[in-house]
Amino acid sequence: MDEDVQANRGTHADAAFPETTPRASGTDRAGRLAFRLVASGFVLLGLWVCWYARGLTYYTPVGPGPGFFPLWLGLLLTVLSCAVLVRSRRPGRLALPDRFLPERRTGGRMAVTVGMIAVFALGVERAGFVPTMFVVLLVLLRSNGCRLFPTATVIALAATLVVGYSFTHWLNVYLPPVPFGLLGAVGL
Amino acid sequence: MEVLHDFIVGFGSALAPANLLYALVGCLVGTLVGVLPGIGSAGGMAILLPLTMNLPPAGAIIMLAAIFYGSYYGGTISTVLMSVPGEVASVVTILDGHAMAKQGRGGVALSIAALGSFVGGTAAVLALVLIAPLLTEVALEFGPAEFFALLVIGLATLSLLAGDSLLRALAMAVFGLLLGTVGTDPTMGTPRFDFGLTPLLGGLDFVPVVMGLFGLSEILLAEESPAVRVEAPRLRTLYPSRADLKASGGAIVRGTLLGFLLGLIPGTTQALASFIAYGVEKGCARRPEEFGKGAIAGVAGPETANNAHANAALIPLFTLGIPGSPSIAILLGAFVLNGLAPGPLLFSERPEIVWPIIASMIVGNFMLLLLNVPLVGMWVRILQIPASVLRPLIVMFICLGTYLVSNSVFDVWVMVLFGLLGTLLRKLDFPLAPIALTLIIGPMMESALRQALSISRGDLGILVSSPLACALLALAVVVLSVPLWPARAVRMRGRLGDASD
Numbered sequence: 001m002d003e004d005v006q007a008n009r010g011t012h013a014d015a016a017f018p019e020t021t022p023r024a025s026g027t028d029r030a031g032r033l034a035f036r037l038v039a040s041g042f043v044l045l046g047l048w049v050c051w052y053a054r055g056l057t058y059y060t061p062v063g064p065g066p067g068f069f070p071l072w073l074g075l076l077l078t079v080l081s082c083a084v085l086v087r088s089r090r091p092g093r094l095a096l097p098d099r100f101l102p103e104r105r106t107g108g109r110m111a112v113t114v115g116m117i118a119v120f121a122l123g124v125e126r127a128g129f130v131p132t133m134f135v136v137l138l139v140l141l142r143s144n145g146c147r148l149f150p151t152a153t154v155i156a157l158a159a160t161l162v163v164g165y166s167f168t169h170w171l172n173v174y175l176p177p178v179p180f181g182l183l184g185a186v187g188l
Numbered sequence: 189m190e191v192l193h194d195f196i197v198g199f200g201s202a203l204a205p206a207n208l209l210y211a212l213v214g215c216l217v218g219t220l221v222g223v224l225p226g227i228g229s230a231g232g233m234a235i236l237l238p239l240t241m242n243l244p245p246a247g248a249i250i251m252l253a254a255i256f257y258g259s260y261y262g263g264t265i266s267t268v269l270m271s272v273p274g275e276v277a278s279v280v281t282i283l284d285g286h287a288m289a290k291q292g293r294g295g296v297a298l299s300i301a302a303l304g305s306f307v308g309g310t311a312a313v314l315a316l317v318l319i320a321p322l323l324t325e326v327a328l329e330f331g332p333a334e335f336f337a338l339l340v341i342g343l344a345t346l347s348l349l350a351g352d353s354l355l356r357a358l359a360m361a362v363f364g365l366l367l368g369t370v371g372t373d374p375t376m377g378t379p380r381f382d383f384g385l386t387p388l389l390g391g392l393d394f395v396p397v398v399m400g401l402f403g404l405s406e407i408l409l410a411e412e413s414p415a416v417r418v419e420a421p422r423l424r425t426l427y428p429s430r431a432d433l434k435a436s437g438g439a440i441v442r443g444t445l446l447g448f449l450l451g452l453i454p455g456t457t458q459a460l461a462s463f464i465a466y467g468v469e470k471g472c473a474r475r476p477e478e479f480g481k482g483a484i485a486g487v488a489g490p491e492t493a494n495n496a497h498a499n500a501a502l503i504p505l506f507t508l509g510i511p512g513s514p515s516i517a518i519l520l521g522a523f524v525l526n527g528l529a530p531g532p533l534l535f536s537e538r539p540e541i542v543w544p545i546i547a548s549m550i551v552g553n554f555m556l557l558l559l560n561v562p563l564v565g566m567w568v569r570i571l572q573i574p575a576s577v578l579r580p581l582i583v584m585f586i587c588l589g590t591y592l593v594s595n596s597v598f599d600v601w602v603m604v605l606f607g608l609l610g611t612l613l614r615k616l617d618f619p620l621a622p623i624a625l626t627l628i629i630g631p632m633m634e635s636a637l638r639q640a641l642s643i644s645r646g647d648l649g650i651l652v653s654s655p656l657a658c659a660l661l662a663l664a665v666v667v668l669s670v671p672l673w674p675a676r677a678v679r680m681r682g683r684l685g686d687a688s689d
Contacts, residue, residue, distance in 0.1 A: 035616045042359060049366060049381075056378060063641035066373035066380055069634045073366045080359040087355060100615060102412055109411045110611075113583060114604060117404070120587045121600040133584060140580035159581060163588065173242060173592055 031100030049074030128178035198543025218258020245526035277458030284486030295426035308496030337660035368630025404607025436488035443492030451500025465493035
């Protein structure tokens with residue numbers, strides 16, 4: 001818990017005693033619903049694993065087959081997730097954050113971050129590392145509040161070129177090159 | 189004597205220029221990770237894990253271990269100077285450390301914290317040197333049944349990592365075990381849960397999964413945290429006087445003992461060690477009323493205890509292969525990725541790798557002691573870089589690191605999937621550490637069980653046929669029963685944080 005808790009519950013010194021401060025009692029409805037949906041999802045996953053494992057060999061003359069572990073694990077996951085689901089219905093059992101759904105702007109930034117990683121995945125092998133990462137960084141810098149376009153452009157370009165060059169030439173790591181050797185002059 | 193010889197040879201290897209460089213880079217990156225609020229050591233290690241893939245095994249582990257313990261030094265810097273705890277383990281240091289900084293004695297507080305951390309960390313590493321070989325002799329008696337029993341202890345420690353809900357932790361552990369079954373079955377070669385996707389035939393890679401669960405989710409959740417505005421502190425002097433050293437000597441000794449003993453118990457946290465150390469120091473103090481107003485023992489005790497804990501927590505990993513926290517689970521993953529299996533056999537099978545790693549921890553702690561205080565100004569300036577610039581750069585390293593594992597875009601998609609899942613699960617208070625832990629030990633456990641049962645032709649009695657296996661299983665039962673021990677102790681653990689994430 002200690003490594004990650006800041007990210008979960010704020011980083012200010014005031015919020016630095018996360019476990020000593022009782023968590024909000026006013027859990028919102030979306031949080032409770034999400035909790036039950038997730039727990040139900042794990043129940044369904046457990047059941048699906050059991051069903052899938054039935055198609056694998058359960059036991060062989062020399063011991064357990066490939067279906068042995070998944071079957072038991074699927075059953076265990078189903079039982080445990082059911083228990084989590086049942087316990088969550090008891091009052092006072094859930095300690096969820098005050099607000100489960102992020103605010104619109106925060107949610108937007110989260111979506112942009114995930115979207116830009118998707119852009120990286122789609123573009124890196126087609127357009128090469130440098131142009132793809134430049135676009136990703138530029139958009140992320142702008143969406144995170146780097147207001148001046150020239151500043152964001154310079155940071156994105158410098159970071160991309162420095163990382164691309166140092167990984168390719170100093171760490172000897174392969175990064176997808178720019179098509180048609182467009183950046184061949186700078187070794188990228 | 190042989191141990192001493194191996195250790196000295198390892199020290200020689202740790203002092204080789206390449207290994208010194210890996211330790212130095214790890215220490216600097218670890219300090220950076222600790223200084224920056226919102227990036228915990230687990231997240232930082234997960235992000236940087238792929239960058240160590242091209243290094244030799246010893247170099248990779250040396251660097252990651254240095255990131256791990258370096259982060260606790262870094263956490264102290266932002267805590268003392270700016271009242272912004274980089275790590276929860278340093279939270280209690282705010283009380284006196286920041287009070288000292290306000291009096292212009294921040295440099296002294298940092299020096300004493302670094303000195304205490306060095307003493308605590310080094311003492312824990314030396315204890316590892318003494319304990320580990322004893323287990324090496326036992327290791328020769330390990331067969332599949334004993335190995336399986338050992339892994340059961342690893343699973344049982346989840347009861348200590350569980351935090352508020354044992355049920356949720358167990359469900360996540362089973363989920364992690366299931367993720368470990370994805371790919372080709374190790375005995376018969378049957379594909380399982382591959383959905384017809386060729387990259388899944390080799391199983392789910394550890395790096396994209398932990399990168400998503402710990403790295404990406406941390407970045408996404410950090411979007412919800414308010415940005416911290418940092419102002420440069422004033423430092424009158426960096427180094428402690430003789431009176432300061434005298435006042436903190438006892439606290440350092442007590443912190444070392446306390447942190448070391450707590451570190452041996454998987455599931456206890458650095459935060460717990462530092463909070464208890466603070467309480468002990470206040471209890472031992474002649475003028476307890478000075479605590480909270482800049483008492484140097486209030487910095488020395490907790491900081492020593494948290495670093496002694498961090499280093500002592502490596503003992504269960506090295507000797508038994510049991511990770512006690514997410515960061516150490518990631519270190520375990522690094523061992524596995526480099527073809528090393530932590531546990532009793534490690535010392536007899538790969539002494540040329542394990543001893544340099546252990547020796548490098550002393551070297552790394554020494555580097556941190558020497559470097560951190562003079563470099564305070566640099567860390568403060570880094571902390572002043574706006575989040576709007578830092579976050580995109582971290583995302584770049586997450587993308588790059590994941591892609592570089594096997595130059596596969598598929599891994600990036602896996603990372604995104606687990607990043608979203610991790611964000612959701614963390615918001616809903618499901619612990620993630622059990623997933624990381626069981627993803628690693630799951631396949632090993634399955635192989636050990638199936639090997640044991642193959643030897644006995646399916647007779648389950650083999651699992652309890654040797655006294656060693658029985659003793660290990662009994663120990664697992666004891667560990668499992670810990671949450672049922674007196675409610676007061678459990679409540680205390682709950683208040684001071686758990687090791688779940």
